[in-house]
Amino acid sequence: MTTINLTKNSYGTQLKFERSHSTIQFNVNTVPTEKVTALFLTHFSIDAQEKILSSKLMTDLPIYLSKEAFELRQQLILLGELEKTQLNYKIIPVNIPVIIDGFTITAFLSDSIHTGSLAFLIEDDNHRRAFFTGDTRLNGPHKKRTKKWIRYINQSPLDALILDANYEPNINNYTEITILDHLNKQLKINDLTTITLPNENLHLVYSLTVLAKKLDKIVVLNSKLNHLLAYFYPESRTLLLDSSSIPVIKNNPAKYILINVKDVSDSFTITPENIYVLADYFEDDKNKNALSISSHLSQLDVHDLLNRLSVSPKQLIVMDQNFTDNTVSY
Structure with missing residues (x-):
């Protein structure tokens, strides 16, 4: 059985996929434990991540991110915004399944305000599938990216859909368009x-x-x-x-x-x-x-996204700003 451990604080959303022999983590708002064998970033954030990633525990831990997010970090180092640290960053390809620590991970570019932001499809060795949208929206300038990962997750039954959203009334007056x-x-x-x-x-x-x-x-x-x-x-x-x-x-x-x-x-x-x-x-x-300007999934966006799915996720997890720690198994 795979357990999904979810937390959210001022540094953003964090997920851990845990089994008896392996644990992978998505995003970071606390220093990963020694049990974590791989870390995946939906996007690169100076304020949240660099403070935590400087921990000695992070020296050898593989940290996967998009090519664009990696390049953004390199440019920020050139600008003097970041210190150059010896961290084990690895660029994960998009739209290509890769096997990491027994999990099959497929990264997709997402429609986000962050450069090189990713969404992830996670599959375990029992063919259970979970999808994490990361920081995304439906009304931004990169709608084709969203359509691509929707088509992909519609191919097979989905055990869990995890939405990183501001699940509040639609207060935004404009979209980025x-x-x-x-x-x-x-x-x-x-x-x-x-x-x-x-x-x-x-x-x-x-x-x-x-x-x-x-x-x-x-x-x-x-x-x-x-x-x-x-x-x-x-x-x-x-x-x-x-x-x-x-x-x-x-x-x-x-x-x-x-x-x-x-x-x-x-x-x-x-x-x-x-x-x-x-x-x-x-x-x-x-x-x-x-x-x-809207930059996250709103209530209407969540309903719109669900209407676009031809598969019904067994579990729907909406991580809004009022979200508290939670653990689910699937």
Whole structure:
């Protein structure tokens, strides 16, 4: 029998698949025990993972992640955001089953705000199947990825479906796609504009550079974002904010869109007319320029996902923000 042990805290969702002779773990919010033989990351997170992965117990433990997530980590080291550590990172191929410690693991790229985010199909030697969505959504710009793993899990009966979701009312006003339509109208105004959004959402930053180009504007970025965007989206057109670009921007402020640039008023001695904040959720949404964008599965998304499945999972586990520790066997 395989046991799934599930926990969630401020560092995110963690799963352990345990049998008498082996244990594999998905994501990390506590230091794995010596019993764990392999660790799989749905996505790479500086705040949560690097603090825990620095433990001495992690030195030899194989840590599987996507090629894109591995490259993101390497670039963050180059930027000085991370220390170079001797950890046993391994790139797991996508859409190809691999056997690790008696489990058959198939990784799939997922529609997430995180670069190289993965979902996983886990099968044990008794042909029991469990699917973990990881940090995903249904309404993002990479819908084809979701359709691919839905087709895959529909091929055989599913014992457990584990959804990493914010299972709450649909409070978000926009998706990552519809927000661009909204901003397309707003950014036509001839004034300096600033936008603040989650640093990890590189694809949204890239999409804004495409929109800016259509409007004959240029996106201005801090050095970190500019470096990462140039690496993952080399075709993007941006301007690095530095001492040489500030006079250029001040000469024609309406042409520029500043993204995640701090202390704007100090740099330019002018206050932007258009200030937008894009985030997953706001406690107080009275500010008309605080735009809420969905980045997780909502209640409607969960029902939509279940309707797309031609197989009915024997167990459905929704891990929301109010989730408490749980253990199930299958």
